[in-house]
Amino acid sequence: MSIDIKNIHKRFGEFTALNDVSFSVNSGELATLLGPSGCGKTTLLRIIAGLETSDTGRIYFDGTDVTDTPVQQRGIGFVFQNYALFRHKTVAQNIAFGLELLPKHQRPTGGEIDKRVAQLLDLIQLPHTKDRYPHELSGGQRQRVALARAIATNPKLLLLDEPFGALDAKVRKELRTSLRQIQKDIGITSIMVTHDQEEAVAVSDTIVIMNHGVVEQLGKPDELFARPNSEFVVDFLGL
Ligand SMILES: Nc1ncnc2c1ncn2[C@@H]1O[C@H](COP(=O)(O)OP(=O)(O)OP(=O)(O)O)[C@@H](O)[C@H]1O
Numbered sequence: 001m002s003i004d005i006k007n008i009h010k011r012f013g014e015f016t017a018l019n020d021v022s023f024s025v026n027s028g029e030l031a032t033l034l035g036p037s038g039c040g041k042t043t044l045l046r047i048i049a050g051l052e053t054s055d056t057g058r059i060y061f062d063g064t065d066v067t068d069t070p071v072q073q074r075g076i077g078f079v080f081q082n083y084a085l086f087r088h089k090t091v092a093q094n095i096a097f098g099l100e101l102l103p104k105h106q107r108p109t110g111g112e113i114d115k116r117v118a119q120l121l122d123l124i125q126l127p128h129t130k131d132r133y134p135h136e137l138s139g140g141q142r143q144r145v146a147l148a149r150a151i152a153t154n155p156k157l158l159l160l161d162e163p164f165g166a167l168d169a170k171v172r173k174e175l176r177t178s179l180r181q182i183q184k185d186i187g188i189t190s191i192m193v194t195h196d197q198e199e200a201v202a203v204s205d206t207i208v209i210m211n212h213g214v215v216e217q218l219g220k221p222d223e224l225f226a227r228p229n230s231e232f233v234v235d236f237l238g239l
């Protein structure tokens with residue numbers, strides 16, 4: 001599914017959080033929103049999700065205007081830094097959560113759910129953790145489970161807000177590599193927020209560099225390195 005974000009404006013009172021933000025993500029590609037704290041990344045992701053409304057601007061999924069479509073009908077999977085797993089559910093129950101919530105005519109049978117959970121556990125390379133509880137996992141393992149839970153229902157779009165933010169550098173690197181692998185394997189269009197330029201370069205098809213609510217520059221990582229168009233981009237990419 002392709003995503004088009006057109007002329008999004010968002011104010012909180014007098015404060016302009018997003019000022020005429022536009023960009024597109026091709027089907028099956030991963031875009032990152034990269035920028036300093038407070039530049040509007042989470043706000044924009046929440047607007048794309050339908051968790052927040054924009055003041056003006058439109059959002060299109062595969063050319064269809066979804067600006068007024070409620071979050072539940074947008075077909076999105078989420079992984080958030082603080083979107084913790086359910087503590088009293090096992091890994092398998094966490095992953096199955098979204099499947100159990102599907103409307104009756106779409107809901108898989110118990111056997112089908114078990115099969116799907118096993119398949120996802122293989123995908124995140126944690127088959128042996130099925131019956132564990134979140135506190136019995138490492139931070140990195142928990143975020144893998146969160147990813148499996150997010151993609152269990154085959155959403156058309158995956159949104160990730162600093163998914164590795166709480167992890168140490170080594171685990172972060174491992175996880176971004178496996179996220180990218182899984183994202184490519186299943187071909188899911190994805191938008192990830194990060195303030196880590198190295199992470200953005202390592203995983204992205206497109207990087208959208210934001211500053212104070214505007215898009216400073218966007219492009220493929222090598223294009224940004226070859227032709228940064230402002231001092232801010234030069235600084236932010238550490239050139
Ligand atoms: N509900 C709100 N009410 C008022 N101001 C808000 C609200 N949500 C966000 N803001 C402000 O909008 C700006 C952008 O916030 P946002 O959370 O999108 O930043 P961010 O780029 O995700 O930052 P970080 O990297 O720290 O997560 C900030 O200045 C924030 O204080």
Ligand SMILES: [Mg+2]
Pocket residue numbers: 041042043
């Ligand atoms: Mg944020």
